[in-house]
Amino acid sequence: MSELVYTPSSMLKKVFRTGERSLSRQELESRLQNTYATSLRRVHQSPSEVIDGALAEKVSPFHVGSSHAVVEMEVPFRDHIAEELVRYFLENKGPLTAEQCLKKLRRHNVVSYSYTEDKLPLYKDPRFVRFAGSELWYLARWEIANDRLYRFLSDKQIKQLPLAQLLLMMEHELNISRRDYVFVPEGDPRFRVIEGLVIVDYKEEDGVTETQAEEIHATELIQERVEETVNIQREEEVAASMANDVKTASVFEDVLVNAQDSMEKLEQRIKEMEEEVLEHFKDNNMSAISTLVAEKEKCEAIAAALEKVVEAVNK
Incomplete structure (x- = not known):
């Protein structure tokens, strides 16, 4: 887990x-x-540099206080948008x-x-944090489940499995609540996700301490880089050949994205029609108004159906 590094603001x-x-x-x-001593060593930064980095971020909750020796955090008060986002997560x-x-939100x-x-x-x-190099946001309250998942997969010598299956195993076999824990493959060298397939890397043996792991990593770095190109190509070929077995999860994701995009377009069109009705009302064009009303009802019916699709996919 030492590979996962929070952004400066998230650390603070x-x-x-x-x-x-x-x-x-x-x-x-x-x-x-x-x-975060280990993380700081990995990114070659001091705590002071992390603080300066957080202060310099384009959108940051942190600013210098009454003196340079004090750092203040701006915390929203009863932000209903933030509450909605927590619910979405x-x-x-x-x-x-x-x-x-x-x-x-829209x-x-x-x-x-x-x-x-x-x-x-x-x-x-x-309540919201993210890791360096990632566009994904996480709840700060979530604990990272990677270590427990790795031990479980290692014990069973599972080298690859669909992401959807891993998440099910996380809840039902390990009894890890996904309201409290999260799987974070980004930045963890033990896991790679290719087209919905999780590939597990067993290069580091169980029981190796963090310091020993770093020494192993340093001594084997050159050899790993030579082997990595061959291994990645081989594993990606395996992942591609198994893609048909894991397409259900990716199809669900595509359906969800398409449904959400379609709902946004419908909602935008409904708003446009409301303005068009007002224009036709000024011109006393009842025929055009009737057409728009019928179209609006159809759009609303389709949007409601798509909402049910989204709910079904998210179950």
Whole structure:
């Protein structure tokens, strides 16, 4: 799990405690060092550099306080949009991109179409975090299940399986609640996901300490890089050959995306028709109004049907 590194803002969000609004840089640096020492070594950054990175982010909840020695965190108060997003994450039982969050909010009429991604509370609310190099957002409350999943798969010597099956095993065989735990393959060298297929890498043996693992990684790096090209090609060929067995999960995802996009188009068209009705009303064009009303009813019926499709896919 040492490969997974939070973004600077996410690190600070994690070390600020509930109710805290400001901390001295010294206290922040101490907490970062105690909590993320391994991550800091991997990215070759000091706690001070992480703090500066969080302060410099384009949309950041952190700013310098009354003096340079104090860092303050801006926390939204009773943000109903943030509450909706928490609900979406829990329903999804996994991460979401900012774009997906925005689409869901628009589809449920929580925000208007003029509302932009940079206004999302993901960036400032401490309940949302993400990992460096990833566009996916996670709930800060989620614990990472990778270690437990790896041990389980290793014990059973499972080298590859569909992602959908892994998530089912996580809940039903390991009894890991997906409301409290999450699988994060991004940045973890033990897992790769190719076309919905999870490939497990057993290069590091069980029982190896983190320090020993790092030494092994350093001594074998050159050899691994030579072998990696061949292995990746071979594993991707295997993944491609097994794609037919795991297409159901990807089909569901495609259906979900298409249904959501279609719903957005229908909702946009309904709003346009409402404006068109007003224009025709001014011209006393009752025939055109009747046509628009019929079209609006049809759009609403289709949107309702698509909503049921989305609910069915998300079950």
